[in-house]
Amino acid sequence: MAVRLQREDFDVGAETEALVRGNPRIGAIVSFVGLVRDLHVREGYHRDAVKAMTLEHWPGVTEKALADIEAEAHRRWLLDASLIVHRYGRLEPGERIVLVLAASPHRDAAFDACRFLIDWLKTKAPFWKLEETPAGDAWVAAHAADDAAARKWEKD
Amino acid sequence: MAVRLQREDFDVGAETEALVRGNPRIGAIVSFVGLVRDLHVREGYHRDAVKAMTLEHWPGVTEKALADIEAEAHRRWLLDASLIVHRYGRLEPGERIVLVLAASPHRDAAFDACRFLIDWLKTKAPFWKLEETPAGDAWVAAHAADDAAARKWEKD
Amino acid sequence: MKIKYFAWMRQKAGVAEEDVTPPDDVRTVQDLIDWLARRSPRHAEAFSEAKVFGAAIDQQVVKLDAPVAGAREVAFFPPFTGG
């Protein structure tokens, strides 16, 4: 159970290996890797080529938000291990942005927890994306789809 | 889009990297890794320590079944890339058994396709597991939960 | 006609594959099972847990009432447990 906020890239294989080492109870690991795309579809039709993106965060507060989200996943599912690594700073298309790992004895918990973690992270952790496009810099707007994805995990 | 059946281990990081290299459309990669557990809970209460497991397959037919399952995922979701690697032979607790990767512009398709692939693989590809336990060798029985998981993807 | 057995069916039958020539009154997979089960006590044991195995004709999974006419290969196997 760990969260890391860093400028540097991460190693998906090494992180996956480290997560489960020494725990033979684990039968399933689900991972999500988010990457910078070279195209941003705005409002469903307008397409911008993306040269790079800069991720801004709120030092201290973002880490705490990630840790809270991870703790909530452990309250909801029986996880043996989890990891969130999120980068900040300037990233180019094809670069990795975020890694979410969830490990459990069985795959259902690992899948649900991994998806919950990325859904909540997108709407509940303070990050902001500035994209460099041919038309100039543009702040990425929040997606209604992300809000909907996060809401499906709200408890009644 | 590829399936591989092999005795050797696989490298999660390298496979993930190779899958998306040169495709900056991809924004999301979801992976599932299945591992040999040191404990097998049978019928909900009886627990066997597992020393090792041997995976039997049907040469030629298993590969084709995996390729069919992967093709079905591509019919259902807009995926940019996918990979199934499944091992056979004798494996010990902690060893990797299977890797499923699904990549797409957005995370919903990648999550759904990855979960579909592992759910269908478990019930529709010819593999059989023989476990070595303190009480002797025992063939793993099919799980009702796996059948239910596979059925939820059946189309009406 | 080639018969293949997998996993515990192979272990119980004591053979991975065998060539057989069933008589003309063996019309369906179920007829073939009944006929094969009479070949030896081990065969009988392999087919005794009647509901927990499947069959394939020429590598296509079929139901037990499927006709076997023209089949080159019939395979018998327990439910799949991969992944």
Place this chain on the structure above:
Amino acid sequence: MKIKYFAWMRQKAGVAEEDVTPPDDVRTVQDLIDWLARRSPRHAEAFSEAKVFGAAIDQQVVKLDAPVAGAREVAFFPPFTGG
């Protein structure tokens, strides 16, 4: 009281953080917004898209009718877009 601005609110306001001493009649976050918006044209612009930003008092997200009494830090930011 320290005020922080993030992302486009920081760019529009032209400042990342500033120390202010609002008068006593600034009771809620909304009062504070109205008061800050009068500091400069850039501040007015930062707060002009009234519905698409959030606020936090001492690092806890709050609604705009939350009281600011006792707050050491109030932050303003657009919706989060991480991941």
